[in-house]
Amino acid sequence: MNSALNIPRMVIAATASGSGKTTTTVALLGALRARGLRVVAFKCGPDYLDPSYHARVLGKPSQNLDGWMMGRDAVLATFARSAADADIAVIEGMMGLFDGATPDRDEGSTAEIAKWLSAPVVLVHDASGVARTISAIAQGFAQFDPQLRLGGLICNRVGSKGHLDLLRQSRPAARVLGGFPSNPGLAFPERHLGLISATREVLPDRTIGEWTRAAEEWLDLDAIIELARSSPPLEAPSAQNAVTPVARCRIAIAYDEAFHFYYEDNLRRLEELGADLIRFAPTRDRVLPEADGLYFGGGYPEVMARELSSNSSMLEGIRRFAADGHPIYAECGGLMYLSEGIRTLDGVRWPMLALLPGIAAMAERLQALGYVEVETCAPTILGPAGLHFRGHQFRYSTLEATGGQLRATPAYSVAPKWGASFQEGFARGKVLGSYVHAHWASNPAVPEGFVRSCLASLKP
Secondary structure (H helix, E strand, O other): OEEEEOOOEEEEEEOOOOOOHHHHHHHHHHHHHHOOOOEEEEEEOOOOOHHHHHHHHHOOOOEEEOHHHHOHHHHHHHHHHHHOOOOEEEEEOOOOOOOOOOOOOOOOOHHHHHHHOOOOEEEEEEOOOOOOHHHHHHHHHHHHOOOOOEEEEEEEEEOOHHHHHHHHHOOOOOOEEEEEEOOHHHOOOEEOOEEOOOOOOOOOHHHHHHHHHHHHHHEOHHHHHHHHHOOOOEEEEOOOOOOOOOOOEEEEEEOOOOEEEOOHHHHHHHHHOOEEEEEEOOOOOOOOOOOOEEEEOEEOOOOOHHHHHHOHHHHHHHHHHHHOOOOEEEEOHHHHHHOOEEEOOOOOEEEOOOOOOOEEEEOOOOOEEEEEEEEEOOOEOOEOOOOEEEEEEEEOEEEEOOOOOOOOEEEEEEEEOOOOOEEEEEEEOOEEEEOOEEEHHHOOHHHHHHHHHHHHOOOO
């Protein structure tokens, strides 16, 4: 069954990465919220960092919408569920508008999400050094895919309001809805994985206020809201009846400066299956909370290596938890924490949990990037062998063998979008770690298996 949703919405896309999508989105979210609108935000693609900026502005989570990992029905269902009570929805794109999982189709792209959502696109372009050429750019984007509606342009890094007027006078195929001057003092800080997660220190209230005021001064907010309200009714899958759990379990989620890369949809699925989620901080907490399972997401364990390695009471608590046969699941940064140690770029080796073999060695350059399809090749805490799911890799480390006594069973056969398949994922008892960030919308049986494993470890 489908239902029609009348949710004003727009996609903030760009001509290329680095054009200013995130700053534009932050400014726009702040300005829309300042008008008293109930705003909800989304991020196209597998990105964990940009949603943290949306969440800082709005005070509530931003959801990922990924066409390749989730599929159309899950994207529409996630959008409908999260935007049901909103006055307006803002969806930030990824890379360039048409960039995605393949070079010749819109699979996994922002364009695909915009078409699925029947949402008008506002295109952000770095207009420094551009005048009439903006008209050619707009015409190309407007005509490239007739199924896509280009609703307006936001011209970033303009020289002045006079420059913005010149861009308007070039009469592009889509209306110029405003722009922003270059403002290095308000730029968001970055490191090797991209933007730094938006804590209050990284994105203080003052910066949010400055970008909000910039949007109020430089953007035609009335026209932007009118464009969003012109979105047609959206046919979306009706909400499925939630599963009634037969029992409840407690899953402790590592959440601090070292671990905070989680898809909100994954956490929601655990809760709907009967898991109470408890956050804890491996960098600071001395005692592991009472739990039946542990979940370590990705993040920056290499940045917090000293704190993680020196928190001996937490390390011992997690080791006892594993020795008692409770399930532990880890992705990317979590895998690094479960390994024998992390070797940082300065050559220092920081001892870690040693629940899985190998040293996570940091490198100057990216070691893996892209979508992957996974098949489990052995029974794990996620379920039987032969489970299929999709995920993404983005890492600067590799797991190097140490030749020690610790052994693990290869758990995954990983097929990247491009290139040969390889074995990855490491299972040892009830411990499972991998570099893959999985999106469980690709196979709901995976979180079900994890919750079943947690329920099986409940004390009688």
